[in-house]
Amino acid sequence: MLTVNAYAAPSATEPLGPTTIERRDVGPKDVLIEIRYAGVCHSDIHTVRGDWGQITYPQVVGHEIAGIVTEVGSEVTRHAVGDRVGVGCMVNSCRECENCLAGMENYCLAGNTQTYASVDRDGTITQGGYSTHVVVVEDFVLKIPDAIPLDKAAPLLCAGITTYSPLAHWNAGPGKKVAVVGLGGLGHLAVKIAHAMGAEVTVLSRTLSKKDDGLRFGADDYRATSDPDTFADLANTFDLIVNTVSAGIDLDAYLSLLRLDGTLVNVGAPAEPLPLSVFTLFGNRRSFAGSGIGSIAETQKMLDFCAEHSIAPETELIAAEAINEAYERVLKSDVRYRFVIDIATLA
Template identity: 40%
Template sequence: MSVPEKFEAIGVQDFDKWLEPKHFSYTPQAMRPEDVDIKIEACGICGSDIHAANGDWGRPYTPLAVGHEIIGEVVSVGEGVTRFKVGDRVGVGAQCDSCGKCSRCNQDREQCCKDMVGTYLGVYKETGLPTQGGYANYVRVNSRLAFKIPDSIDSVTAAPLLCGGITGFRPLMTAGVKKGTRVGVNGIGGIGHMVIMFAKALGAEVTAISRSDAKRELAKEIGADHYISTGEEGFSEKYCDSLDLVVNTGSSFSEGSINGILGLIRPFGSMIFITAPPSNENLVIAPFDLLLKSISIGGSGIGSPKDIEYMLDFVAKHQIKPWIETIDISEENVTTAWKRMVKGDVKFRFVLTGYDKYFK
């Protein structure tokens, strides 16, 4: 299959009118020996897409096509690529490039590379060209940041795993979650519901944490063993020392709720943040809440190629299926999906499909 010189995409033209994405075309960076071209068939809509599209994380360039939960078929490979062949079904997450030679890359920590390039909102160091994401007909990426999708995982299921999935799975790996570990998941949404599924598959006892009782039954349906509402008066004291680990997937960084949740954690436990609020918001904590129980607070962003490959095999083995709603890609449908996500009107992840129909 011949790959066009220009790729087509749907993206933000004006950050002040971000809910009016438009069709555009762009010239990708020149093919390098390590690159692959992927014809896209599905792409998850991640919460990061909303933050990027509305300017929460800055306004570096337009047009901007978001989307970093990409599934598609390899249609062209660089002369140095040995991992893939034309016709392979692969996925791409939130990272499309790294230097490949620094100590971080050599220790399987490519996501921490100083020259890490995001699949969108990124800029290639050598050329200064911006990256465009998966709301497009093709994407060109470094083959080290593409992943073979196991045959037992369908493309729609695989898409949200490539960012949301690995972002939620990595903290469980870091904490060594196993049978009997008491895991709390704060925020029962797109990532949170996957963390519950992963933790249960690892054998953990899982507590869903949310601001009200509204998602209590839903959390149990997903697989949570227990439920805590932070809106309940005295919740921190009532459930004190009940958790070894809290994975924070929620977007609320309010002082009261965060310090209350710290009270749920046992001595020498930890809280790991995987979400980033708008740039004008900061986390406020009481240091004594950490000191008196030797609690650790950390952050975790996506995962390395090795992490992602492990997660995909884990999902295939345990037949984990995120809750997904598909929607065919078009300017109108992207707007609809974004508006619904802002309202929290999706259980729990959108996946864009219908690429061949739109990008004819």
């Protein structure tokens, strides 16, 4: 076992603090990664604060991990010492169910093994990327292209794939009108990716405070949802709406913006259920869907796509000791647009 430095939540109500955790010995198919950077996702906050259910404490979170391979198991073929690699939201799956066999392990019918707060194959609770090292089976380790700096790569492993996957699945591209709800950590990447795919992109945000940023990221239009005229002006407009916010929204109002056979996809995960009138779906044969991260193969495609199109998140690098302040700023939407922890400050 390897003892490593980490930052953990001792309970749902206490600040995160420094600690040590144990990583398993490197098995035949395992990769040991020296973590250089870890992104801060809103999901980290929801998890440690118990918003999505009870977890086991102490808990180390972080599922946007970028680093360097320092050891590989005897049977590893995909990665070598010195490789630039990443780990996203999952570290294993059953490998046997229909979805896994179809290459969609993110939808594993047995439930994939999450990077943190999940029961690992040895019965222990997985601990995430706010730590100096992690051991992951090689099949769930991604290759980070040289064109993407490691600190910029980290948020792509969750925020990037979470937005890329629905945009790719619902065929965002030339001739398609795409709306992105919210311009935060997820939303700003959704705009950049949808623009690179060739879609016409509109940002739907509560206010116009980030309009200049949205247009700079590639949006063709930016509208305030606090203005009732927005919903009247844009009725029956979009082929695809990607909702990135984790707060409640008026689903019926947003669904009314879809044109024939349009789809509203939720990637934000509010803690409370969202009400919906089924009659709204009847008009224009609209669909309401959800999308959860992406498969390993799709995540690698996303990384390669971002490298090819020079897409990177807007980030603010912080020391580990600033994580509690960063959490409060995330909750106040006071970050443009993703915090990344410099794990060297944990060494």
